[in-house]
Amino acid sequence: MTHEEYVLGVDSGGSGLRAALHVARGARRSEPVRSVGLTRSADLTRSAGPVRTGPRGVDAGHFLEHLLPMARALLEQAGGGRITAVAIGAAGLATLGDDLRAELPSALEQALGVRRTALAADAVTAYMGALGDRPGAVVAAGTGMIAIGTDLTAWRRADGWGHLLGDCGGGAWIGRAGLEAAMRAHDGRRGGSKALLARATERFGPVTGLPGQLYPRTDRPAALASFAPDVAGCAPEDPVAHGVLRDAARHIAEAAAAVCPRAEPGEVSLTGGLFKLGPPLLAPLYEELAEQLPYARRVPAAGDPLDGALRIAVDIAADRLRLPHDARMLCVHGPGDR
Missing domain, CATH: 3.30.420.40 (ATPase, nucleotide binding domain)
Known part of the structure; x- marks a missing residue:
């Protein structure tokens, strides 16, 4: 059984959750997140299903019902260890994320021992996956379409x-x-x-x-x-x-x-x-x-929103996140952040 420390990236959208682990220690800023210690579980991702929306927006309890078994399964596949930081990119976080912001950080700390949690709009994780922490703009388009940009001091969306x-x-x-x-x-x-x-x-x-x-x-x-x-x-x-x-x-x-x-x-x-x-x-x-x-x-997108969530998780674990914090678009919870 290993004592490796990991970070967890999560992408939550209309088709359900995707989650992946990455080694926390020794990760360099320039290192692609897929190059070291990455474990995916495609089967769990496909079987998760979408998270319910209730009176307080995206349902935190239902979110955890999906996420915690996935996180534990990923750790087991990796041979054990612990998760020190989690970054979650969630569709609807900006307008429907009150329950997630109120419940997830403490619940993840209690259930998994997570010390730092980042909650981000899915557009932010799409940005981080595509451009990293460089200034610019990203258009994320599928069924819908949103554009998000930053000069690294504030976010703009259209x-x-x-x-x-x-x-x-x-x-x-x-x-x-x-x-x-x-x-x-x-x-x-x-x-x-x-x-x-x-x-x-x-x-x-x-x-x-x-x-x-x-x-x-x-x-x-x-x-x-x-x-x-x-x-x-x-x-x-x-x-x-x-x-x-x-x-x-x-x-x-x-x-x-x-x-x-x-x-x-x-x-x-x-x-x-x-x-x-x-x-x-x-x-x-x-x-x-x-x-x-x-x-x-x-420029071509370097990665997808799950890659972006992993990059944010790696950066908050090392206390080096450069993307601008925002109460609704990107917030970090943990020692010194509450």
Whole structure:
């Protein structure tokens, strides 16, 4: 049985939790988090399921019901040891995180002996995974879309307001715009696309049944986003689909420009499943980024939000976190931090 000390990174989103360990001692700032002592448990991640949301926001008790068995299983797979620091990136933390902030630090200290806990919005862990602790902006896009930026003194965010109020350019936005074009073609209105109508019929059946299929669904954003690849598939030959993706690119670049610091040369990175749509979205997006952010350098994301959580955990264990603390975006709990 080893007495190794570890840190734990956690990524919590709509599909559940992912968690990973990393060796705490001896980790250098420049060292990639995947290079030393990393243990993942893909099976536990897939089986976790999403965390409930209750009257106080994200349910801390339910969160712990998922996390503690995962943490203990990871330690067992690693051959034993102890967890000294935990960093959690949670969707909804900024607006729905009161219960997590009130309960998790003390509960993790009591259950696992954790001395320091960082609670971060998932956009922050996406930022850390993509750029580390360098100034710049990160766009995280999948079903939704949010941009976050920092000059290392404060955070700025743009969009991420959900599919009813924003997430402009995200997967649900693209899918909804594509389905609207399909409905226009069905009705014979201007702005319709016969190609998108054919794709919508293939995917959902007769489009007159779409309202009954989509409106009652609790996962409506994901259902809308499922049509985004069809829009991308039509874009090379269909001007309406191409226009949808060009508008999406403009919205994404506008969000990045709103948060990227201008005072010093910064970097811009893209992360998330939306960008797997490939050239039909990326080509106009790169053009928009070059036009709207000429002062920033586009760089590939170094890692994902789980990597970002691990990096934060390593840094708080060594008391060297450079990212700005914020009551809702990133807070650290432990000796000297309470």
